[in-house]
Amino acid sequence: FKQSSLTAWHIVYSAGFVVFNGEPAEDGGIENDNRSSFAKFGIGAPGALIGALLALPSMAASLFLRVAYNAWFSIPLA
Numbered sequence: 352f353k354q355s356s357l358t359a360w361h362i363v364y365s366a367g368f369v370v371f372n373g374e375p376a377e378d379g380g381i382e383n384d385n386r387s388s389f390a391k392f393g394i395g396a397p398g399a400l401i402g403a404l405l406a407l408p409s410m411a412a413s414l415f416l417r418v419a420y421n422a423w424f425s426i427p428l429a
Contacts, residue, residue, distance in 0.1 A: 354386070354391070354398065355395045355396070357391075358381070358384075358391050358399050359395075359398035360398075360402070361380060361391075361402070362398075362406055363405045365406075366406035366407075367409040367412070368380060368413075370414050370417065371413040371416060
């Protein structure tokens with residue numbers, strides 16, 4: 352259960368981070384996960400599937416926040 356939940360968390364974090372910042376996650380993403388590939392995608396396979404499904408709403412929310420943030424700071428105040 353622990354390996355699956357860690358894999359899901361790292362995938363969701365990576366997806367949201369990439370959409371919001373436009374670059375890979377430095378800490379906390381699946382790219383920098385120090386576990387073995389077997390632990391991430393073998394034992395953590397259920398988490399990888401759940402993470403992939405949860406990554407879609409994470410990416411949508413991050414995209415909405417990025418657009419709102421950029422729109423807010425592009426409004427001329429003077």
